[in-house]
Amino acid sequence: METEVxxxxxxxxxxxxxAIGMIINKNAVYSALFLILNFATVAIFYLMLxxxxxxxxxxxxxxxxxxxxxxxxxxxxxxxxxxxADKGEWQKPVAILFVVVxxxxxxxxxxxxxxxxxxxxxxxxxxxxxxxxxxxxxxxxFLPFQVTAVLLLAAMVGAIVITKQDKKx
Amino acid sequence: xxxxxxxxxxxxxxxxxxxxxxxxxRNTIIIxxxxxxxxxxxxLLFVAFARSFxxxxxxxxxxxxxxxxxxxxxxxxxxxVAVFRNKHTINIDEVSGLKG
Numbered sequence: 001m002e003t004e005v006x007x008x009x010x011x012x013x014x015x016x017x018x019a020i021g022m023i024i025n026k027n028a029v030y031s032a033l034f035l036i037l038n039f040a041t042v043a044i045f046y047l048m049l050x051x052x053x054x055x056x057x058x059x060x061x062x063x064x065x066x067x068x069x070x071x072x073x074x075x076x077x078x079x080x081x082x083x084x085a086d087k088g089e090w091q092k093p094v095a096i097l098f099v100v101v102x103x104x105x106x107x108x109x110x111x112x113x114x115x116x117x118x119x120x121x122x123x124x125x126x127x128x129x130x131x132x133x134x135x136x137x138x139x140x141x142f143l144p145f146q147v148t149a150v151l152l153l154a155a156m157v158g159a160i161v162i163t164k165q166d167k168k169x
Numbered sequence: 170x171x172x173x174x175x176x177x178x179x180x181x182x183x184x185x186x187x188x189x190x191x192x193x194x195r196n197t198i199i200i201x202x203x204x205x206x207x208x209x210x211x212x213l214l215f216v217a218f219a220r221s222f223x224x225x226x227x228x229x230x231x232x233x234x235x236x237x238x239x240x241x242x243x244x245x246x247x248x249x250v251a252v253f254r255n256k257h258t259i260n261i262d263e264v265s266g267l268k269g
Contacts, residue, residue, distance in 0.1 A: 002170070004170065004171055005171055005175075012175075016179075016182055019206060020186060023189060023199075023203065028196055028198050035205065045213060046213075050220055054216060062235065066238065070201070073198065073246045074198055077253050077259060091192060099189040102181075103182055106182075106185070107182075110178050110181065111178065128228055133225055133232075144233060151236065151237065152240055154240075155239075155243045158243075159247035162244070162248060162250075
């Protein structure tokens, strides 16, 4: 087996394991830390796929900013663990069954069902370097880029308004 | 070279695990984290296909998805904080005020 495939399989194992750890952990703080591990492995996948800029953005935006926000809210609310609830227990086996069926179907379709997917382009081109990315972003996708800026502003204002305390109460 | 189908399979598994988290957990914050996991698996698929086609557009969409995810997290966590302030719980089963 090629070295790259072995690296892929090890990283895939870590990614799936950390995702499962995130789901089954009772403590929300540990779940958040598992999710950070998952994001880091996905960033390494991006590096393997020739997308260094996206990989760094993944580490800074997802593993950095977003997960810090999550941990901050978990600590702020002091809601690491829920009290045991009786309701909704019947959902668990049904959900697990459906998800297992989904995974089996997807893997069957990808590997066994309908022919080969497109092959990977072998030579590493300059697909993911920051210069080509920025050129495309600011030439072809300039309007969506600015719409994103407006969206982020709206989200920021919305978050402030929603969490604002009423002075009267 | 890792075949594209491996990446697609990994992405499908991560997405399914995220869906499992949304369906089984009752803690609102963990449900949110599962949604992030699903968005992330879609991003992985975008980058894998961008590599396969040799086109940089897929990576630009990942960029946009990240921005939307950041906005979604900011508003969503603000909503969780507001709900917690009123109800003193983040169990999603107890936030059923709109149920008839």
